[in-house]
Amino acid sequence: xxxxxxxxxxxxxxxxxxxxxxxxxxxxxxxxxxxxxxxxxxxxxxxxxxxxxxxxxxxxxxxxxxxxxxxxxxxxxxxxxxxxxxxxxxxxxxxxxxxxxxxxxxxxxxxxxxxxxxxxxxxxxxxxxxxxxxxxxxxxxxxxxxxxxxxxxxxxxxxxxxxxxxxxxxxxxxxxxxxxxxxxxxxxxxxxxxxxxxxxxxxxxxxxxxxx
Amino acid sequence: xxxxxxxxxxxxxxxxxxxxxxxxxxxxxxxxxxxxxxxxxxxxxxxxxxxxxxxxxxxxxxxxxxxxxxxxxxxxxxxxxxxxxxxxxxxxxxxxxxxxxxxxxxxxxxxxxxxxxxxxxxxxxxxxxxxxxxxxxxxxxxxxxxxxxxxxxxxxxxxxxxxxxxxxxxxxxxxxxxxxxxxxxxxxxxxxxxxxxxxxxxxxxxxxxxxxxxxxxxxxxxxxxxxxxxxxxxxx
Numbered sequence: 001x002x003x004x005x006x007x008x009x010x011x012x013x014x015x016x017x018x019x020x021x022x023x024x025x026x027x028x029x030x031x032x033x034x035x036x037x038x039x040x041x042x043x044x045x046x047x048x049x050x051x052x053x054x055x056x057x058x059x060x061x062x063x064x065x066x067x068x069x070x071x072x073x074x075x076x077x078x079x080x081x082x083x084x085x086x087x088x089x090x091x092x093x094x095x096x097x098x099x100x101x102x103x104x105x106x107x108x109x110x111x112x113x114x115x116x117x118x119x120x121x122x123x124x125x126x127x128x129x130x131x132x133x134x135x136x137x138x139x140x141x142x143x144x145x146x147x148x149x150x151x152x153x154x155x156x157x158x159x160x161x162x163x164x165x166x167x168x169x170x171x172x173x174x175x176x177x178x179x180x181x182x183x184x185x186x187x188x189x190x191x192x193x194x195x196x197x198x199x200x201x202x203x204x205x206x207x208x209x210x211x212x
Numbered sequence: 213x214x215x216x217x218x219x220x221x222x223x224x225x226x227x228x229x230x231x232x233x234x235x236x237x238x239x240x241x242x243x244x245x246x247x248x249x250x251x252x253x254x255x256x257x258x259x260x261x262x263x264x265x266x267x268x269x270x271x272x273x274x275x276x277x278x279x280x281x282x283x284x285x286x287x288x289x290x291x292x293x294x295x296x297x298x299x300x301x302x303x304x305x306x307x308x309x310x311x312x313x314x315x316x317x318x319x320x321x322x323x324x325x326x327x328x329x330x331x332x333x334x335x336x337x338x339x340x341x342x343x344x345x346x347x348x349x350x351x352x353x354x355x356x357x358x359x360x361x362x363x364x365x366x367x368x369x370x371x372x373x374x375x376x377x378x379x380x381x382x383x384x385x386x387x388x389x390x391x392x393x394x395x396x397x398x399x400x401x402x403x404x405x406x407x408x409x410x411x412x413x414x415x416x417x418x419x420x421x422x423x424x425x426x427x428x429x430x431x432x433x434x435x436x437x438x439x440x441x442x443x444x445x446x447x448x
Contacts, residue, residue: 015281016288023292030296034303041306133247134368134397 050084052141053114053123055094058086062096067202075195076101076188085203086114092203094122097196101188105180106130109139113192117203120154124189136181146175147185155193163190215336218343225347232355232409233416237324241315242356243405247367250374252360254308256353258297258316260346263325265293267345270333286329287320294320308377324352355412362399362408369394
């Protein structure tokens with residue numbers, strides 16, 4: 001074997017390494033310049049979602065009061081739940097709970113459910129889903145008002161059995177052509193209510209030392 | 213390879229060698245994202261920027277990077293541009309970035325971009341390469357936006373809805389509801405995109421045929437050339 005081949009390989013490796021350095025450097029530079037803004041955007045977007053369902057009158061610092069609860073597989077919460085407390089001063093007005101339903105028509109549906117201190121729903125919003133455009137995506141607030149109907153209800157209102165879509169004998173009208181999607185959302189909201197009821201001190205202000 | 217004139221380069225990119233209608237490259241993002249004008253415009257702008265940037269960069273290094281090193285180097289350049297475009301979109305048009313999701317990083321796999329880098333920019337000087345990138349990007353973007361408009365109008369009955377996601381709050385009132393209560397699901401879903409693209413290709417072929425016939429009518433002596441039947445025209 002002549003010496004030409006190793007030399008060519010070395011040159012190619014060196015060339016590619018140079019390229020990798022230049023391109024990775026430019027990506028790193030762009031990342032450095034945009035990182036802060038992207039983090040702000042994520043935070044602001046999350047805050048908007050949480051604020052739309054939180055009880056009115058809070059101090060506007062929703063994302064600062066995070067409360068973490070252990071997983072509760074009995075209620076479908078497979079992982080620990082990090083929820084947000086809506087506070088006004090020391091008083092806890094309510095909570096916003098993130099929920100994931102694995103029973104969507106095409107993949108997970110993630111929701112945020114807002115509850116006030118009496119356990120009444122202050123709002124529900126879908127934050128992520130892959131439901132069928134034109135049918136299941138009407139669970140989004142900007143495509144229909146279906147998701148608004150939960151506001152004002154609680155575990156006892158409607159009474160036992162009411163927390164299901166009409167097809168299953170419940171009191172919630174399913175979206176036309178999207179029964180599975182509707183069922184998944186109703187079930188997720190229902191079990192969030194059941195879970196919240198079983199949580200001790202969900203609306204209690206943690207001791208100052210405990211505040212994250 | 214001789215350097216074609218800028219006019220010729222532009223005509224190729226926009227019409228006769230249009231990446232979406234003739235070369236049929238980059239169909240995956242084209243079909244998946246063209247469900248509304250705002251989505252289409254967002255992806256069109258990102259693709260245009262990447263295409264322009266990669267063509268310029270590839271043209272600049274065309275004498276230094278040759279042989280086996282060429283393709284991996286091009287891929288790295290394109291990937292870097294796409295990642296930068298993704299970061300910039302996340303920073304300045306966050307809501308649209310969330311909607312377009314996976315399709316921004318997937319611009320890397322849009323073969324139209326590597327295709328132009330390899331077939332054109334690696335052999336041509338800076339100005340024609342930049343023009344080629346710009347015009348190919350515009351050609352791709354025009355089809356994307358046209359398709360987005362068609363599918364939004366006849367699928368959901370609206371036009372320019374949600375433009376504020378891309379252009380800021382000033383564009384919030386641009387949405388027009390043309391057909392209220394229209395829900396033509398077929399066009400909203402990917403199969404509708406296939407049909408609409410097919411119709412656009414057919415329309416382009418009809419226009420090309422008309423132009424060709426008119427040209428032949430003006431020169432009656434020349435015998436008509438034999439042409440092989442192609443679905444999408446000639447790839448140059």
